Amino acid sequence: MSMNSTAIQQTPKSQINFEQVKKKQRMKNFSKGMLFLLPSIILFSVFLFYPLARTIYLSFFLTDAAGATTVFVGWENYVTMFTSPIFLQSMKSTFLFVLYTVPITIIISLFLAVIANEKLKGIGFFRTIYSSTMGISVAAASVFWLYLFHPSMGPLNLLLNAIGAEGIGWLTDTSWALFAIAITTIWMNIGFTFLILLGGLQSIDSSLYESADIDGAGYFYKLRRITIPMLSPTLFFVVTVTIINAFQTFGQIDILTQGGPVNSTNLVVYSIYREAFVNYKFGSASAQAVLLFIIILLMTFLQFKFGERKVHYQ
Amino acid sequence: MTIPTGRKVIFYILLIISGFLVFAPTLMAFAMSFMSNKDIMTGSLPTSLSFDNYVRAFGQFPLLKYLLNSLIISLVIMLGQLILSSLAAYAFVFLEFKGRDLLFFVFIATMMVPFEASIIPNFHIIRDLGWIDTYPGLTVPFFAMAFGTFLLRQNFKQIPKELREASQIAGMGDFKFYLTVVLPVARTSLLTLGVYGFLTSWNMYLWPLLTTTNDNVRTVQIGLKQLQTQEQLNDWGVIMAGAVIVVIPTLILLFLGQSKLQKGLTEGALK
Amino acid sequence: MGQIDLVDISKSYDKQKNVLDEINLSIEEGEFFVLVGPSGSGKSTLLRMIAGLEDITSGTLKISNEVVNHLPPKDRNLSMVFQNYALYPHLSVEQNILFGLNAKKVDKEEQQKRLIETAEMMGLSELLKRKPKELSGGQRQRVALARSVVSEAPLCLMDEPLSNLDAKLRGQMRMEIRRLQKRLGMTMVYVTHDQVEAMTMGDRIMVLNDGKIQQVGKPITLYNEPANLFVASFIGSPKMNMGKAVFHADRNQLVIDDALHLEIDPVINNVPRYPNVTIGIRAEHLYPGTAENTTHVVEVINVEQLGNETLLAFEVGAEVWTAKWPGQWDVQVGEKVPVHIAIENLCFFDSDTGLLIKPARAGKQQEVVTA
Ligand SMILES: Nc1ncnc2c1ncn2[C@@H]1O[C@H](COP(=O)(O)OP(=O)(O)O)[C@@H](O)[C@H]1O
Ligand SMILES: [Mg+2]
Numbered sequence: 001m002s003m004n005s006t007a008i009q010q011t012p013k014s015q016i017n018f019e020q021v022k023k024k025q026r027m028k029n030f031s032k033g034m035l036f037l038l039p040s041i042i043l044f045s046v047f048l049f050y051p052l053a054r055t056i057y058l059s060f061f062l063t064d065a066a067g068a069t070t071v072f073v074g075w076e077n078y079v080t081m082f083t084s085p086i087f088l089q090s091m092k093s094t095f096l097f098v099l100y101t102v103p104i105t106i107i108i109s110l111f112l113a114v115i116a117n118e119k120l121k122g123i124g125f126f127r128t129i130y131s132s133t134m135g136i137s138v139a140a141a142s143v144f145w146l147y148l149f150h151p152s153m154g155p156l157n158l159l160l161n162a163i164g165a166e167g168i169g170w171l172t173d174t175s176w177a178l179f180a181i182a183i184t185t186i187w188m189n190i191g192f193t194f195l196i197l198l199g200g201l202q203s204i205d206s207s208l209y210e211s212a213d214i215d216g217a218g219y220f221y222k223l224r225r226i227t228i229p230m231l232s233p234t235l236f237f238v239v240t241v242t243i244i245n246a247f248q249t250f251g252q253i254d255i256l257t258q259g260g261p262v263n264s265t266n267l268v269v270y271s272i273y274r275e276a277f278v279n280y281k282f283g284s285a286s287a288q289a290v291l292l293f294i295i296i297l298l299m300t301f302l303q304f305k306f307g308e309r310k311v312h313y314q
Numbered sequence: 315m316t317i318p319t320g321r322k323v324i325f326y327i328l329l330i331i332s333g334f335l336v337f338a339p340t341l342m343a344f345a346m347s348f349m350s351n352k353d354i355m356t357g358s359l360p361t362s363l364s365f366d367n368y369v370r371a372f373g374q375f376p377l378l379k380y381l382l383n384s385l386i387i388s389l390v391i392m393l394g395q396l397i398l399s400s401l402a403a404y405a406f407v408f409l410e411f412k413g414r415d416l417l418f419f420v421f422i423a424t425m426m427v428p429f430e431a432s433i434i435p436n437f438h439i440i441r442d443l444g445w446i447d448t449y450p451g452l453t454v455p456f457f458a459m460a461f462g463t464f465l466l467r468q469n470f471k472q473i474p475k476e477l478r479e480a481s482q483i484a485g486m487g488d489f490k491f492y493l494t495v496v497l498p499v500a501r502t503s504l505l506t507l508g509v510y511g512f513l514t515s516w517n518m519y520l521w522p523l524l525t526t527t528n529d530n531v532r533t534v535q536i537g538l539k540q541l542q543t544q545e546q547l548n549d550w551g552v553i554m555a556g557a558v559i560v561v562i563p564t565l566i567l568l569f570l571g572q573s574k575l576q577k578g579l580t581e582g583a584l585k
Numbered sequence: 586m587g588q589i590d591l592v593d594i595s596k597s598y599d600k601q602k603n604v605l606d607e608i609n610l611s612i613e614e615g616e617f618f619v620l621v622g623p624s625g626s627g628k629s630t631l632l633r634m635i636a637g638l639e640d641i642t643s644g645t646l647k648i649s650n651e652v653v654n655h656l657p658p659k660d661r662n663l664s665m666v667f668q669n670y671a672l673y674p675h676l677s678v679e680q681n682i683l684f685g686l687n688a689k690k691v692d693k694e695e696q697q698k699r700l701i702e703t704a705e706m707m708g709l710s711e712l713l714k715r716k717p718k719e720l721s722g723g724q725r726q727r728v729a730l731a732r733s734v735v736s737e738a739p740l741c742l743m744d745e746p747l748s749n750l751d752a753k754l755r756g757q758m759r760m761e762i763r764r765l766q767k768r769l770g771m772t773m774v775y776v777t778h779d780q781v782e783a784m785t786m787g788d789r790i791m792v793l794n795d796g797k798i799q800q801v802g803k804p805i806t807l808y809n810e811p812a813n814l815f816v817a818s819f820i821g822s823p824k825m826n827m828g829k830a831v832f833h834a835d836r837n838q839l840v841i842d843d844a845l846h847l848e849i850d851p852v853i854n855n856v857p858r859y860p861n862v863t864i865g866i867r868a869e870h871l872y873p874g875t876a877e878n879t880t881h882v883v884e885v886i887n888v889e890q891l892g893n894e895t896l897l898a899f900e901v902g903a904e905v906w907t908a909k910w911p912g913q914w915d916v917q918v919g920e921k922v923p924v925h926i927a928i929e930n931l932c933f934f935d936s937d938t939g940l941l942i943k944p945a946r947a948g949k950q951q952e953v954v955t956a
Binding site for chain 2: 199200
């Protein structure tokens with residue numbers, strides 16, 4: 001009997017407790033989630049968000065060689081940047097470079113992915129070969145091409161000589177150097193782009209092809225009407241990544257041309273590097289970095305805005 | 315479905331020609347690394363093959379030390395990325411808490427910030443921490459990884475929620491569930507991400523160039539650059555030997571994991 | 586122990602619409618209790634609230650007379666079997682079965698003892714080293730059951746555990762689960778959308794629709810005295826034949842869907858005088874008419890021969906009714922056949938509220954004659 005009465009008395013009390021228990025549980029869930037995310041959040045804050053903010057901050061200052069701010073100059077770094085012929089040249093080269101590399105990378109990789117998507121004997125071998133450039137570092141690739149571009153011993157010029165043409169100063173001629181860097185970059189990109197596009201091709205439902213076969217569609221008809229449209233999300237992704245990569249090009253330039261000749265290959269990241277770590281002008285280098293950030297942000301945004309409409313999702 | 319023989323032949327011709335063109339630079343480097351300097355200079359076919367170039371590359375440069383450094387750094391980055399990404403992905407998939415979706419959006423947004431755009435303050439941070447020429451300086455900044463989190467999140471989402479619920483009824487906590495169920499079940503994607511992380515870390519160039527000033531922690535990529543700048547005029551065989559040493563580990567890794575990598579990356583990128 | 590009380594339980598995901606509405610229910614110890622209803626009616630939600638996997642929006646949930654609203658699943662002393670079995674793909678059958686005991690840190694000797702017992706009981710002894718993907722659907726199902734059995738929890742919850750099995754295996758597993766439950770004496774809450782499963786397994790059934798309890802009772806009660814039109818049409822196969830009925834007092838006739846006329850003896854038959862009445866009649870109560878008792882002749886529009894019985898479909902106004910005749914009848918489509926419809930076999934429902942007014946005269950329960 002006494003137990004019964006206590007049970008009855010407890011009921012209303014426990015009613016109130018539920019809300020508290022729920023609140024406590026919500027707090028517990030939140031802190032648990034945070035615990036799992038904390039390592040990433042801390043590192044993102046220290047090595048990404050803070051540096052990004054700091055870059056913007058620095059871009060309004062002059063600094064000493066150690067990177068400490070000395071004089072607030074407002075927009076002056078930006079004004080100087082946009083009136084400097086060297087930087088304008090750098091921007092022009094960068095955009096040209098993107099224009100050279102992105103379409104050609106995509107076309108070549110798409111071609112490779114399409115021919116490597118056939119069910120033929122030994123196809124695995126070819127796939128491995130095509131993806132191999134993904135495993136080759138910037139430094140190694142640059143060394144390979146440094147030799148290929150060599151003015152006297154380089155196979156490319158030997159080939160030109162063999163067909164009776166004049167050798168080209170690949171890395172020393174202002175009209176060729178950017179193109180030479182682009183070739184190196186395209187070659188390096190092929191591996192990754194190919195792999196992703198091949199994955200995209202393989203995820204296309206084979207029943208689509210089967211029903212097209214029943215309708216008697218030809219190879220190129222299927223390529224145009226099934227493969228490319230169904231591949232468009234993958235293409236969209238690959239284009240975005242290639243563009244962003246092109247803007248971040250650094251290693252090839254450092255080894256092949258050091259930005260020369262006459263700044264013709266002084267692409268934006270190399271320009272930032274030189275300004276900051278050779279000239280120790282961290283303020284103006286930061287202004288360039290901010291611009292790089294904005295460009296990439298804009299590119300991604302535009303890609304999403306215009307690319308997505310053309311994209312065909314399953 | 316069989317492919318007509320005529321078309322098969324065309325495909326094989328295309329495959330072989332493209333394969334040769336894509337692989338030619340690598341092939342050339344391999345060949346040169348075994349050739350004598352005389353053969354290279356005269357542009358003739360190799361008259362003799364030897365390991366001389368390798369012996370000299372290792373003799374003149376602390377390549378072994380560089381290789382070891384690269385290995386340590388790549389492994390540490392890889393592990394760090396796997397741990398942080400999988401923890402974060404677990405929270406985004408299996409935990410429910412306020413602000414989760416907002417945080418996920420923030421994670422995705424970090425993919426749009428190129429490392430190069432924030433490299434100046436990053437360098438200063440590492441310098442002020444006294445991490446120049448140390449392993450932490452070369453690894454810790456790369457642990458948090460939005461792409462990895464995203465890829466693993468896609469994968470974890472395919473684990474039935476009922477597995478978590480069954481373990482809840484059995485009285486298993488989140489961390490234990492993460493360790494004993496989620497990680498083993500998702501090991502294929504962890505492997506993919508691991509290979510990807512290793513490849514990119516091994517091939518890193520700009521950051522080690524900035525943050526290493528001596529041989530103690532210098533990576534093999536920067537070693538290769540040094541080798542190239544010092545030997546440029548005369549000894550291409552040695553340079554190529556160095557380059558081959560640099561690419562061998564990643565090429566092997568890629569050849570072993572190519573098909574998995576392709577599946578994993580496509581999934582992470584597109585779903 | 587193992588008794589569950591739900592008091593005014595409601596659930597809402599979006600704080601606007603109630604997925605479950607004021608559920609009051611008491612489940613007895615050792616009972617096989619079935620929750621049945623169409624998909625989306627809130628069965629899983631209710632079960633998951635009992636399990637502690639889902640928050641209770643309002644109301645009180647008691648297990649063994651203790652309020653457990655706030656307790657996490659592990660402290661409720663229950664086991665659960667999921668529709669997709671929720672087996673850990675990387676663990677062997679043995680590890681799967683022992684998963685819960687490991688998590689609860691039961692000592693190794695005890696674990697082995699229970700494992701051997703359970704595996705024996707479930708016929709899994711040969712399969713202990715296999716991985717789930719090396720098992721057939723039925724074997725996986727058994728592992729899921731074994732996991733529940735081995736926990737020795739007095740309360741077991743199952744959410745459509747048989748819906749991934751083929752029809753034959755399902756029939757067999759129904760019986761096995763039922764026997765297991767009786768043998769171990771556990772309290773079972775079993776969710777299904779399949780009324781046959783509900784009827785054959787449950788000690789008691791609760792019919793749920795749109796988050797509201799329609800009826801709770803023994804299977805046979807639900808069949809004979811469905812509380813409303815929803816239960817009437819949900820329980821039983823083929824479903825109960827329905828039609829709007831109008832009573833013409835002047836002619837002593839009941840007219841169903843403007844088509845079927847039934848003569849009524851006003852003295853004997855107590856036909857409810859409601860303005861809007863819907864009647865229902867079970868297929869097996871549309872008897873084949875004999876020379877003496879034929880009340881109607883109908884044109885057959887479809888015939889299904891099941892071997893032991895024959896289903897005949899015919900039109901009544903806008904409705905299609907089905908008669909179930911025992912044995913094999915050689916009837917062609919288009920043929921006119923005599924049927925016998927008796928007033929006492931009709932259920933009467935209020936068309937406006939859907940509620941039962943008067944059940945059919947109780948289905949004659951037959952006694953087993955023991956020699
Ligand atoms: N997590 C959820 N969030 C929002 N609505 C849900 C959720 N789970 C179930 N519902 C809704 O609750 C209702 C009942 O679902 P459920 O209990 O799964 O039904 P049943 O198991 O009877 O098929 C459905 O309308 C469903 O859409
Ligand atoms: Mg359900």
